[in-house]
Amino acid sequence: MAEYKKPKTEAEFENNFKQKNPLMNDTEAYYEASRCLFCYDAPCIKACPTSIDIPLFIKQIHTDNITGASKTIFDSNWLGNACGIVCPTGVLCEGACVYNHQDVPPIKIGRLQNYATNKTIDAAKIIFKAGESNGNKIAIIGAGPAGIACACEARTLGYEVDIFEAKEKPSGLTVYGIAPYKITNEEVLKEVAYLQNQLGFNIKYKTAINSKQELKSLEDEYDAIFIGVGLGKTRNLKIEGEDKEHVIGAVEFVEELRMKHHKLAVPKKVVVLGGGNTAMDAASEAARMGAKKTVLAYRNSKEKMGAYGFEYDLAISAGVDSLFNVTPIAITGNGKVEGVRFAKTAMVDGQLKTNMNNTFTVKCDMVIKATGQAKQGHLYSLIDNLEIDIKTRIKTNDKFQTSNPMYFAGGDAINGGAEVVNAAYDGKMAAQGIHNWLNK
Amino acid sequence: MIDLSVNFGGIKAPNPFWLASAPPTNSGYQIMKAFEAGWGGAVWKTLGVPVVNVSSRYGSVNYRNTKMMGFSNIELITDRTLADNLREMEEVKKHFPDHAVIASLMVESRAEWEQIIKDVENAGADGIELNFGCPHGMCERGMGSAVGQEPEVLKTIVGWVKEAANIPVITKLTPNISDIVPPGLAALQGGTDSISLINTIKSIVGIDLDTYAPYPIVDGKGTNGGYCGPAVKPIAMNMLKDLAQHPEIGKIPLSGIGGIETWRDVVEFILLGATSVQVCTAVMHYGFGIVREMEAGLRQFMEEKNYNTIYDFAGKALPNVTEWKHLNLEHKVVAEINADKCVGCELCYISCDDGAHQAISLSDDPLNRIPSIIEENCVGCNLCSLVCPVEDCITMVKKDDGTEHNTWNERSLNDNIPTTFNDDRAGGKGHFVPQPTDALKK
Numbered sequence A: 001m002a003e004y005k006k007p008k009t010e011a012e013f014e015n016n017f018k019q020k021n022p023l024m025n026d027t028e029a030y031y032e033a034s035r036c037l038f039c040y041d042a043p044c045i046k047a048c049p050t051s052i053d054i055p056l057f058i059k060q061i062h063t064d065n066i067t068g069a070s071k072t073i074f075d076s077n078w079l080g081n082a083c084g085i086v087c088p089t090g091v092l093c094e095g096a097c098v099y100n101h102q103d104v105p106p107i108k109i110g111r112l113q114n115y116a117t118n119k120t121i122d123a124a125k126i127i128f129k130a131g132e133s134n135g136n137k138i139a140i141i142g143a144g145p146a147g148i149a150c151a152c153e154a155r156t157l158g159y160e161v162d163i164f165e166a167k168e169k170p171s172g173l174t175v176y177g178i179a180p181y182k183i184t185n186e187e188v189l190k191e192v193a194y195l196q197n198q199l200g201f202n203i204k205y206k207t208a209i210n211s212k213q214e215l216k217s218l219e220d221e222y223d224a225i226f227i228g229v230g231l232g233k234t235r236n237l238k239i240e241g242e243d244k245e246h247v248i249g250a251v252e253f254v255e256e257l258r259m260k261h262h263k264l265a266v267p268k269k270v271v272v273l274g275g276g277n278t279a280m281d282a283a284s285e286a287a288r289m290g291a292k293k294t295v296l297a298y299r300n301s302k303e304k305m306g307a308y309g310f311e312y313d314l315a316i317s318a319g320v321d322s323l324f325n326v327t328p329i330a331i332t333g334n335g336k337v338e339g340v341r342f343a344k345t346a347m348v349d350g351q352l353k354t355n356m357n358n359t360f361t362v363k364c365d366m367v368i369k370a371t372g373q374a375k376q377g378h379l380y381s382l383i384d385n386l387e388i389d390i391k392t393r394i395k396t397n398d399k400f401q402t403s404n405p406m407y408f409a410g411g412d413a414i415n416g417g418a419e420v421v422n423a424a425y426d427g428k429m430a431a432q433g434i435h436n437w438l439n440k
Numbered sequence B: 001m002i003d004l005s006v007n008f009g010g011i012k013a014p015n016p017f018w019l020a021s022a023p024p025t026n027s028g029y030q031i032m033k034a035f036e037a038g039w040g041g042a043v044w045k046t047l048g049v050p051v052v053n054v055s056s057r058y059g060s061v062n063y064r065n066t067k068m069m070g071f072s073n074i075e076l077i078t079d080r081t082l083a084d085n086l087r088e089m090e091e092v093k094k095h096f097p098d099h100a101v102i103a104s105l106m107v108e109s110r111a112e113w114e115q116i117i118k119d120v121e122n123a124g125a126d127g128i129e130l131n132f133g134c135p136h137g138m139c140e141r142g143m144g145s146a147v148g149q150e151p152e153v154l155k156t157i158v159g160w161v162k163e164a165a166n167i168p169v170i171t172k173l174t175p176n177i178s179d180i181v182p183p184g185l186a187a188l189q190g191g192t193d194s195i196s197l198i199n200t201i202k203s204i205v206g207i208d209l210d211t212y213a214p215y216p217i218v219d220g221k222g223t224n225g226g227y228c229g230p231a232v233k234p235i236a237m238n239m240l241k242d243l244a245q246h247p248e249i250g251k252i253p254l255s256g257i258g259g260i261e262t263w264r265d266v267v268e269f270i271l272l273g274a275t276s277v278q279v280c281t282a283v284m285h286y287g288f289g290i291v292r293e294m295e296a297g298l299r300q301f302m303e304e305k306n307y308n309t310i311y312d313f314a315g316k317a318l319p320n321v322t323e324w325k326h327l328n329l330e331h332k333v334v335a336e337i338n339a340d341k342c343v344g345c346e347l348c349y350i351s352c353d354d355g356a357h358q359a360i361s362l363s364d365d366p367l368n369r370i371p372s373i374i375e376e377n378c379v380g381c382n383l384c385s386l387v388c389p390v391e392d393c394i395t396m397v398k399k400d401d402g403t404e405h406n407t408w409n410e411r412s413l414n415d416n417i418p419t420t421f422n423d424d425r426a427g428g429k430g431h432f433v434p435q436p437t438d439a440l441k442k
Helices: A010-016 A026-034 A043-047 A054-062 A066-076 A080-086 A098-102 A109-122 A145-156 A185-199 A212-221 A250-263 A277-288 A309-317 A377-382 A420-438 B028-037 B082-095 B110-122 B151-164 B181-190 B230-244 B263-271 B281-286 B288-305 B347-355 B383-387 B408-413 B436-441
Strands: A137-141 A160-164 A202-204 A224-227 A247-249 A269-273 A293-297 A321-323 A326-332 A339-348 A351-363 A366-369 A407-409 B006-008 B011-013 B017-019 B041-047 B058-063 B066-073 B100-105 B127-131 B169-172 B194-197 B201-203 B225-228 B254-257 B274-279 B333-337 B394-398
Touching: A010 A250, A026 A054, A026 A109, A043 A054, A054 A066, A054 A109, A066 A080, A066 A109, A080 A109, A080 A185, A080 A420, A109 A185, A137 A145, A137 A212, A145 A160, A145 A185, A145 A224, A145 A420, A224 A420, A247 A250, A250 A277, A250 A366, A269 A277, A277 A293, A277 A309, A277 A366, A309 A321, A326 A351, A407 A420, B006 B274, B011 B100, B017 B288, B028 B041, B028 B082, B028 B288, B041 B082, B066 B230, B066 B281, B082 B100, B082 B110, B100 B110, B110 B151, B127 B151, B151 B169, B151 B181, B181 B194, B181 B230, B194 B230, B225 B230, B230 B254, B230 B263, B263 B274, B263 B288, B274 B281, B281 B288, B333 B383, B347 B383, B383 B394
Parallel strands: A137 A160, A137 A224, A160 A202, A224 A407, A247 A366, A269 A293, A269 A366, A293 A321, B017 B041, B017 B274, B041 B100, B100 B127, B127 B169, B169 B194, B194 B254, B254 B274
Antiparallel strands: A326 A339, A339 A351, B006 B011, B058 B066, B066 B225, B201 B225, B333 B394
């Protein structure tokens, strides 16, 4: 059931992609902040990957010390504003709020966090400054959340920082890969600009690092290098017909949508393959772009989906239909996609089995593959002695240092794909790791 | 059959819910509207030589999400002419002959008192309330709290009024004194028929952090205001108790004022000896309609307790309010945490450890956030149960068998109290206290 009409203007696009976590107003923030119990050894802090002192910043909001609240937030998490909006708070801080045990709605921590930092960013309050120069230089590959966090932390420690970014904008997936109803480009970019203005790190855009020679020159010129490259393109499914027109990877689809908004053409019938959060996003986005029918197809049962329950609910509420226990065996069509041929699957003795005797076709004009992204294995292979695991994730020690001592890494490159908040934590800690290593 | 009507020292009203002399009783319009809404009486905004007021006039203390937990005003007595007020008073009495209309008065000379008393009696007032309480502006001119703070002056003026008046007289007292009994006694000796208390408390409710001026700000400056609202209720109830327990003052009717907003407040004031209550801030916050909640709650309470009139339970708490020295030192309660209800905020732990007696411990298992009471350390102070955000999660459980009774007074008489600095009879002797350096291990 289509809930959304095809957006023809930017205004219609914004309406279809209404912010899931809108900015709080002063009154809402005041009343919400007043509810915080100020728990001892608060569970929300423990549930936050960056250990923000949440009860403290909430009390600061309540006492109208917004700048102080922002300082508390940024002190732990350089992407405090973006994380306030895009973090899956229901499974992190808000999920840990003790109010949940009383069947009372938890404090809206994410939105309060966004409220404080947004105000401080808009007021251009200077709350940080770069540390006194220590003469050392750090190169960062990738201006995503991990890279930005690493840059900020390194600047406070007195390092010169240059970030090398393949794309035209900073923030990585926060700008290019997160569903538009979760955060706007404007919101993401202004936070980076705010941090950059205060801390003064350089970002060299459209400067991908992907040759041995480029790496060599970084190694010569810098004292340490941080790899914050994230993941690569959508992996191939290796099924028949995958090369047909209008078969697109979810990451590529979202990126195009984030850049083109209403100008992106989405056809009438869309099939989304996958059961993770990216699949939910892609399906929801196709539906909000006015697809008449959007079908989410996952090879296992609903319970086995990797996506958070709330992400699935969000897709369903956007009018997405779902198919479970089906696996694509071919993409049909003559040049362009015309349908996906599925086979039914079932759990047999704890293993998922495909029943090739039970197949059917779902007609569609577009297939979005949300079945995982490839890793940046090529880049990693160019770095001497860089150890990676069997899933092509860079191995690091607890200081985020790789097996090649001058390289540090964090974010999706080491965890295989997680939240913005995890990347922000890794980047910050990696900068401290670099600092400790260089000052040994 | 519940009958809420009162006869308060000769002033009759259909119920004990009265409006205090304040902005809500500034005009006949407001008072008629209030009577329509269910109020049984109203003390007219203080009459006298009209004043000139400032702008703005009110300030408040907000606490967490509660606005106007405390309220302050720097408004003076009526700024309307006496003639206008009297004309409206007459009209109100015409429409509401059975409701109590009481004229609050504040003037200086004996001649003025005699004149204004005659005027309000002619207008049909059912009683007079003497404003000896206003703590701002009027006191600078020798009236209001300047009178209430000088028992001799107070007694003299009450005497003048009683001599001139044919209707009952209420004396309203100021709390801006160290002991409420002397002014109460002076009012009694002056011949007052009843007493009302408290008037507002001298206060500064806040300072603007940009202009450094106190609220409410009048062109960059401010002055002390009169504090009222829910925040002052405990102070008012204590003063009410002092008068109600007094062997002589306790015999005349007392009207309770100070932070009354709900039926519970009303019942508590009555239990401490009030037989009418006066309300201002709650009306200024919510309007006259709040009386519905008060009346419904009071009726419900009376029905459940089988009371027919408020006189059936007025003063019932007074025998239980005693001096500290008469409290039973052998009584022992300890806190008990209901693990099923506990949400794991650990406020009880930290409040006890930092603010009380180190009698609550945390589990060694980081996944178990339910604290435990260390019974031998618990002094039964109650703090944990007060900070606990969950209803009935922490309760205080009686541990003594009720057979022993010993008070400070009794121990003093038996010469069994600590008398020297290192006396072994110190109450905390043997009670667990962590070593000072244990603090550094946390």
